[in-house]
Amino acid sequence: MSWKSKTRSLQVFDTELSADTVEWCPITEWHNILACGTYQLQKGPDAVSEEAATRIGRLYLFQFRQQGPMCPPLNELQRIDTPAILDLKWCHVPVSERPLLGMATASGELQLHRLLESQESSCVLKNVGCLELGPDRLALSLDWSTGRADSSDVRIVSSDSAGCVNVLSLGEDSVTATAQWKAHDFEAWISAFSxxxxxxxxxxxxxxxxxxxxxxxxxxxxxxTSKRHSMGVCSLHSSPHREHILATGSYDEQVLLWDERNMRQPISESALGGGVWRLKWHPTHEHLLLAACMHNDFHILHCQQALEGSGGACSVLASYILHNSLAYGADWSQFTLEKPRPCSPLEATKLTQGPAESHTGGHLRIQYESPTASFDTSLEDDLGRYIPESSPQPAPSSGASPPLCPTLTGDGAAVSCLMASCSFYDHMLHVWRWDWSPLEEGCTEKAPDEGESKETVD
Known part of the structure; x- marks a missing residue:
């Protein structure tokens, strides 16, 4: 069975300040809530160095609603001016029965914001705690201990620009430092719990x-201490699905998968390009890993073969390439999307026709739809037939395209994911969907006539 991988942009939002971090709420009733953080270096007329500049930021709160093809799905609920934000993370479990958002800022603070109901809008964030990690430093990252949705031990780990790692405990409406130590010679870009x-x-x-x-x-x-990465290590994420599995990324453009029981050698190495700033395991599908690759866009990796011991690089199932600046923030939502439109017989051509006789590598087709500024992206051969993004290009005599890889679900069911990503200098937040589905026999996408744009309907 052949599989179809497709990304579709749903909405683009201008954050005005440089956007660098996005997080969907992991709590069940609030899966459609999205937070986005920004970081802007503001130089005054007398600021001759970066140290003398002011770092400002803004925290955005959104709600995603599926209201039909003519309505933008992202609804802004709140914006809060803050110090520049370098990382955002929701606690994976409710705290005092409400979602809790942690924020690492350029003022060296760890801030906590609780999601509350509001009459004016569906919900708002309220600051309920703050802790300064130390003078003259930036808080660079944070992670919660609750990645497996375990509420028995709620703590935070944070790293900072002084090279320190900080462990914090949570009170009713406060956060307290329990440990701090010098961990790295320069900036400690990232920290995470197992x-x-x-x-x-x-x-x-x-x-x-x-x-x-x-x-x-x-x-x-x-x-x-591992020196396996050849440049700064800037992303870490422990797998919530498989014990001992850790993913790391670096400015050296490599994604490494590790077995925590043997940190001498990674079990997999994947060259993605661009510098790997953030890695996120999918919240429910254990083989999927999302990578934000700075100068080389956003990629969804399939890691099953690597995790099962066969080694080698993880395959790229899909890439989102519509940002025009540094790819920094990215996250999965667990919000349930409506099913994508099925393949129409009017659009179908027979798979048995085989590939194009003069295959030149493929073309990116952008299908625009107004007024939500949404568009599809797909890779096609010279005859307009869909090319799955991770599959090798077939030789002229190879016949129908081979299967890409094992399915993501045991029954071979389709998977649809709601995603968010943000980029820095163009200050853009993108909300998009990724669909991974079996391509039914006799059904493939047909290219529109030259000059024609194809309308897509949810």
Whole structure:
């Protein structure tokens, strides 16, 4: 069975300030709530250096609603002016029965915002706690200990520009530092919990080192130090689905998958290009990994073969290439989308016709739809037939396209995901969907006539 992978932009939003982090709420009743953070270096007339400039930011709160093809789905609920924001993370479990958002800022603060109901709109964020990590530093990242939706141990780990890692405990309406230590020689770009043993913490820094820490043993020395990345380590994410699995990314443009029991050698290495700023495992599909690759767009990786021990690079199932600046923030939503429009017989051509005789590599087709500024992207051969993005280009005599890889679900059912991504200098937030579905026999997409745009309907 052949499979079809397709991305479709649903809405583009101008954040005015440079956008660098996005997070969908993981709590069931609020899966359609999205937070976006921005970072802007504001230089005054007398600011001769970056240190003298002011770093400002803005926190946006949105609600996603499927209201039909003529209505933009993203509804802005709130905007809050803040210090520049470098990272956002929702706690994976309710705290005091409400969602709680953590925010790392350029003022060196860890801020907590609780999602509350509002009469004016569906909900708003309220600041309920703040802790300064230390003077003259930027808070660069944070992670919650609750990645497996376990509410028995709610803590935060954060890293900062002084090279320190900070562990914080949560009170009713406060956050308290329980440990802080110098972990890296330069900026500690990223820190994260092992979701299976939350006494284990990982950090990555601009000194090109990936380190592990056991909080039970103190912080005098790491449990391991890896120099496998050749440049600064800037992304980490522990798998919430498989024990011992850790994904790391770096300015060296590599995504490495590790077995935490043996940190001498990664189990997989994938070259994505552009510098891997953020990695996010899918919240329910254990083989899917989302990568934000700075100078090389956003990619969805399929990691099943690597996780099952066969080694090799993870395959790219889909790429979202419609941003025009640094690809920084990206996240999956667990919101349930309506099913995509099925293939119409009027659009179908027989798969048995085979590939084009003069295959030149494919063309990107953008299908525009107004007024939501939404458009489809798909890769096609010279005859207008769909080319799955991760499949090798077939030789002229190969016949029908081969299957891409194992299915994502045990029954081979289609998967539709709601995504958000943001880019820096063009200050843009994109909300888009990714559909991964079996291509029925005798059904493939047909290109429109030259000059014709194809309207798509949810």
């Amino acid at each position: 979701y299976w043993d939350t006494q284990l913490v990982y950090s990555g820094g601009d000194d090109c080192k990936l380190k592990g820490w056991d909080l039970r043993m103190g912080s005098s020395s790491p449990t391991f």
